[in-house]
Amino acid sequence: xxxxxxxxxxxxxxxxxxxxxxxxxxxxxxxxxxxxxxxxxxxxxxxxxxxxxxxxxxxxxxxxxxxxxxxxxxxxxxxxxxxxxxxxxxxxxxxxxxxxxxxxxxxxxxxxxxxxxxxxxxxxxxxxxxxxxxxxxxxxxxxxxxxxxxxxxxxxxxxxxxxxxxxxxxxxxxxxxxxxxxxxxxxxxxxxxxxxxxxxxxxxxxxxxxxxxxxxxxxxxxxxxxxxxxxxxxxxxxxxxxxxxxxxxxxxxxxxxxxxxxxxxxxxxxxxxxxxxxxxxxxxxxxxxxxxxxxxxxxxxxxxxxxxxxxxxxxxxxxxxxxxxxxxxx
Ligand code: SF4
Numbered sequence: 384x385x386x387x388x389x390x391x392x393x394x395x396x397x398x399x400x401x402x403x404x405x406x407x408x409x410x411x412x413x414x415x416x417x418x419x420x421x422x423x424x425x426x427x428x429x430x431x432x433x434x435x436x437x438x439x440x441x442x443x444x445x446x447x448x449x450x451x452x453x454x455x456x457x458x459x460x461x462x463x464x465x466x467x468x469x470x471x472x473x474x475x476x477x478x479x480x481x482x483x484x485x486x487x488x489x490x491x492x493x494x495x496x497x498x499x500x501x502x503x504x505x506x507x508x509x510x511x512x513x514x515x516x517x518x519x520x521x522x523x524x525x526x527x528x529x530x531x532x533x534x535x536x537x538x539x540x541x542x543x544x545x546x547x548x549x550x551x552x553x554x555x556x557x558x559x560x561x562x563x564x565x566x567x568x569x570x571x572x573x574x575x576x577x578x579x580x581x582x583x584x585x586x587x588x589x590x591x592x593x594x595x596x597x598x599x600x601x602x603x604x605x606x607x608x609x610x611x612x613x614x615x616x617x618x619x620x621x622x623x624x625x626x627x628x629x630x631x632x633x634x635x636x637x638x639x640x641x642x643x644x645x646x647x648x649x650x651x652x653x654x655x656x657x658x659x660x661x662x663x664x665x666x667x668x669x670x671x672x673x674x675x676x677x678x679x680x681x682x683x684x685x686x687x688x689x690x691x692x693x694x695x696x697x698x699x700x701x702x703x704x705x706x707x708x709x710x711x712x713x
Contacts, residue, residue, distance in 0.1 A: 492525075525542040528552055534589055536630050541598065556578075562683040597613055618647055680697075
């Protein structure tokens with residue numbers, strides 16, 4: 384029996400402090416990732432093993448957690464042999480050589496370039512939140528979702544550990560997703576108001592939702608180096624979407640990420656740097672002469688929606704403004 388926590392050297396100290404309330408001592412098990420190294424991690428939820436097969440909540444097909452690529456998960460863009468990034472140089476190379484959104488999504492979905500985030504997403508996938516203990520967890524990076532030819536891109540922060548990291552689709556399976564997809568439906572961008580699970584029939588039109596960081600971070604706080612490592616995926620996504628005319632940034636992190644992506648793409652960004660605020664607007668000039676308007680919107684986090692800092696009307700107003708800008712003559 385282990386009496387001293389033995390963690391992989393790249394696991395962050397939060398793992399030491401995140402002791403389970405239901406266990407008086409941390410438990411450890413060898414987590415054999417289906418393609419990565421063996422990692423020793425504490426288990427904070429119900430005892431589960433990575434190889435345990437659980438039925439997908441919609442299709443009933445059994446999956447281990449994390450889900451191996453190309454095994455039938457609804458919406459999985461990857462195949463078993465999709466090339467994967469193991470470090471930042473791989474991310475630059477594989478993103479830059481992606482010639483369409485489908486290829487980019489496939490490569491994003493198998494990325495392993497950030498050791499701390501890979502450890503966290505897979506740790507959560509195995510231990511699970513108690514309410515989802517009988518579900519398989521995606522446990523992989525979450526790609527952008529929606530119309531590849533969209534004129535509007537919504538930029539968020541990062542997947543939630545028990546939301547997108549569980550369902551495999553951005554903003555899907557948590558309260559934030561309830562808010563954003565209901566609003567997208569009201570604004571005419573989505574064919575349905577709910578988003579509970581990949582494979583539920585949700586389709587977006589003329590809008591795509593993406594995150595600057597594609598893996599669930601501990602405490603929803605990616606490190607600066609993780610943000611920077613993941614940035615080429617968003618850069619290439621924007622490169623592959625020449626019709627984009629509006630970016631909606633959900634929160635200050637997304638606002639800064641969108642401005643940084645614009646600068647890396649060679650777009651003209653106003654100086655001094657435009658400040659984030661709900662309803663803020665900044666006009667960015669693409670190299671091809673087109674313009675993209677960046678709109679600020681408070682994030683749809685429960686912290687904002689529960690407290691009334693962000694209301695449905697405020698969110699609707701931003702999305703209607705986005706639609707108006709997207710269809711207006713250049
Ligand atoms: S955060 Fe981005 S770069 Fe890092 S492992 Fe996830 S997908 Fe890869």
